[in-house]
Amino acid sequence: MDRRLWKNVDFVLLAVVYAIIIYGLVIISSATHITQGGGNNPYLYVERQAIWAIISTVALLVMMTIHYEDLLRMSKYLYGLNLLLLLLVEIAGKVGGGAQSWLGFGSVAVQPSEFAKIFIIITLSNLLARKQGQLNSFRDLLPVAIHVGIPMLLILAQPDLGTALVFIAITLGMLYAAGTRPLLLVIIIITGLTLAIGGVWAHLQGYIHLPLKDYQLKRLIIFINPDLDPVGAGYHVRQSQIAIGSGGLWGKGLYQGTQNQLNFLPEQHTDFIFSVVGEELGFVGAAGLLILLFLLVFRGLRIAAQARDIYGVTMAAGVVSMYLFHILENVGMTISIMPITGIPLPFFSYGGSNLLANMLGIGILQSIYMRRQKILF
Template identity: 50%
Template sequence: MVDKRLFRNLDYTLLIAVILIVCFSLVIISSATVVSSPMDFREHQELWNKETQGVSNLTESEPTSLSLLQYAKIFFSGFVKKQIVWFIAGLIVMTFILSVPYEDFRRHRKTIYIINLLLLLAVLSPLGHSAKGATRWIDLGAFKLQPSEFAKIFIIITFADFLSRREGKLKTFKDLIPCFIHIGVPMLLILKQPDLGTSLVFIAIMFGMLFVASSNGKLVGGLFFGGWTMAIGWVWLHFKIGFWIPLKDYQLDRLLVFIDPWKQWHGNGYHVVQSQIAIGSGGLEGKGIFNGSQNQLNFLPEQHTDFIFSVVGEEMGFIGVSALLILFFIVLYRGIRIASEAKDLNGSLLATGVVAMLTFHILTNVGMVSGIMPVTGVPLPLFSYGGSSMLTNMIAIGILLNVYNRRQKIIF
């Protein structure tokens, strides 16, 4: 039983912003998946016309309930129903996370880290489920679990404790080596799947938390920017002299296609090109829900997962995109405030890890679909369709609320 008094000090600004993002996403998922059900686009149009015919002739005394019913028949597709279930499950898990003092996470750090590694190893075993050239899921029958999503939360929890125990002792490169190992082991297992996008999230989480925990910010910043410089130089040497790189040619091509997607518009650049067309055609107000041609005619791939932001741009235009980004800004701003107001370093690091994870996801996804960043398959948090992703992000929000709720002694 959760003590109701825990909800007195909740960050309701953060919670309301999260709920609005999810509600917004359900509308967009409905539009993005209306042609993904057994009926094709034409059948859906016929159903829509049938359900809405005569609406303009309704008298003023009998309008609203019938109109809502008509919209509901179109709105509640199978994908939307599943996402609502995952969101409700996420709220339940979030409440559980909120009820447990975040200090208690530290006592189970070793168990959490081991469970994380075992789940990632299970993906690479015969239990792993493959799709679209990658093995990232465990098939549990009723649903498929993606351990790499939960691995981000496990790493945030264990790494926060790992750094807290080394407070004041992270001054040299040698001191940071154990940190790299702590993050590197699960990260390599995720790269093996392969899942480059999630692996890069780990790097963002690590450096974000290190920056807060380390007493040598210049060292951490130098390593971060130096690492990216080395990575770019490595790729340049690969193309220049054939230097070995731990990526297959098609993976590398997919990463770099954003530089000139129109050059390969019929191949690896197809996703980016269609996304740019969708966003660009939305204009100021958009074409309207269920009216986006790139989305509804299935020119836009993965429109309910990785490229869902493109649907917002096409069907709701600049206004819809701005509204969504403002909501995300509120979530990130509140996360930063929570990290700064935490009562101890462990709480600050937990909040920082969550903010780093969400920030990387948002910037990378928006940049990816806009054609200014590589396509890494990173979903938009709380917005893209996906059960594991929704649960992970709701747990992350639960951690933020937990740290905020206990920023000072709770007086009952």
């Protein structure tokens, strides 16, 4: 790659990403040094996350050197690889967190559904670019639905409802960026919500059977009223609200949160890590994190707006849509305005596969931004 391209790197975006990662390591330390520490090493999870951060940095640099248009030329192969990995999960996957979502490689386990999001962003961008100006009806969107629907059904079969919802968010964001009529997207969203709510109601009434676990259905409805099952499905939300509410303005102090340190908070280093921030660092700490996440999304949107072609616009929109949905869903479920779906907070929650996939997304954004114009001397 031409060295002059490095002058076009969005260093602000990189600074924001690494600030979030470092912040996350501090909170993971607090969340795991007592309740989740492995053996004699209370900082085992911090060390693992730091190692994944180094691996992800290498992947980021590699992705930045690849012209995003070269990724599009490999679209068919990437789509096939995506389906192959998801099928392998169905055949030989390991169960974790209630879902058969993992592939084991010795002592290391990876989650292909995380990388499926990156694959679908690249391959869908190629499809949308070829159909630019031809996305004006439901019939026009049928190829898109099939393209996204096949891997999404494989993910639902694991079952991983959260990642399947991320697929929907990515698709809608990319369709909008590709010039699809906004009214058509609004109709799709309203129709989808209506069918989802109606389907859950019909399942509960015994009229149909949805291919979802009982705990997943409870998560979809319990956020409306956690008191329906305060010691069961509603327990997580109640404890999260208690933690965040008790933090006040400045919080109880790092390593001092009672809900966190006494293990009342569930999955406090992954799904409910924002609750740890709210309890121990209060409104100030939570607001600081949200500002960093806002800057992440803002810089991504800026890159999408400055992309030089439809490929760059749609790919950047897909990456930003992925981050935005993760943020809204993760933060929202901790304060009971969104259902619990087990979606981590980007660059912040513990998890190697998620961190690696998110860094690949940053690599795509940087590749688009670095090549937004002719090389500057």
